[in-house]
Amino acid sequence: MVRPYHRRRFTEVYEAVKILEYDEWQRTKDQPEVQEAAERDDREGAKHGVMLGLSSQRMTDFGDHLVKVATGLFICGVGNMEEADEIIKARKLSEATGQIIRHRLTGPRRDGGGAPFVVVLNASDAQWEQVLVNVPGPIDLWALSTTPEDCALRDRLYERLGASEALQRLSAVFPTGSAVLEINRRKEGRLRRGEDDDVAAASVIEEMMGELYNGTGLGVILRPAA
Secondary structure (H helix, E strand, C coil), X not given: CCHHHHHHHHHHHHHCCXXXXXXXXXXXXXXXXXXXXXXXXXXXXXXXXXEEEECCCCHHHHHHHHHHHCCEEEECCCCCHHHHHHHHHHCCCCHHHHHHHHHCCCCCCCCCCCEEEEEEEEECCEEEEEEEEECCCHHXXXXXXXXXXXXXXXXXXXXXXXHHHHHHHHHHHCCCCCCHHHHXXXXXXXXXXXXXXXXXXXXXXXXXXXXXXHCCHHHHHHCCCC
16 A cells, blocks of 8 residues: 555655765775775766765875766865875866965955865866855854864853854854954963963853853843843
């Protein structure tokens, strides 16, 4: 009785495009069976509607096969000029694109102007190279931040307010998506007064969390207008 129902569901799943996303791909360095599975998915996935998305810090983490067959390459930054030259050579990028990869992929701008990146796409037997800018909003910046100082402040507010309210307050007070400059400014003041580095850092985070929670200090802008 249930076979027709499930047959429709299986058909829909089979016909839909599936995307397998692998983050931190460098962790597979000592796991050849995972790398082999990804290569097999790349070779055979098209007929099953399966696409791959992999991300890592270095191009060499992906291996020669995946680099050569990748139809889309998103370059957000490089560690040094040697790494930049490896990418440029491997994908035979133009000199103009090479200069951008070497000198202009500086990460998110503090003024909220977004993060530049280079996308290289293979389509219709041609390779397209384009510079784009990713401009996420302040809430997204705070939610995705991996900076230790910002994470510490965000996590403390998560515990007190929950994720949604914490992100709303952080984005209102620090719309650039980071409080590192203010944290470091306060920390340096405490260090000059003789506090230990670890104690100073923890105290500043706790202090700023209190201001954002209570609507005092920096958090006074969160109070409704009289």
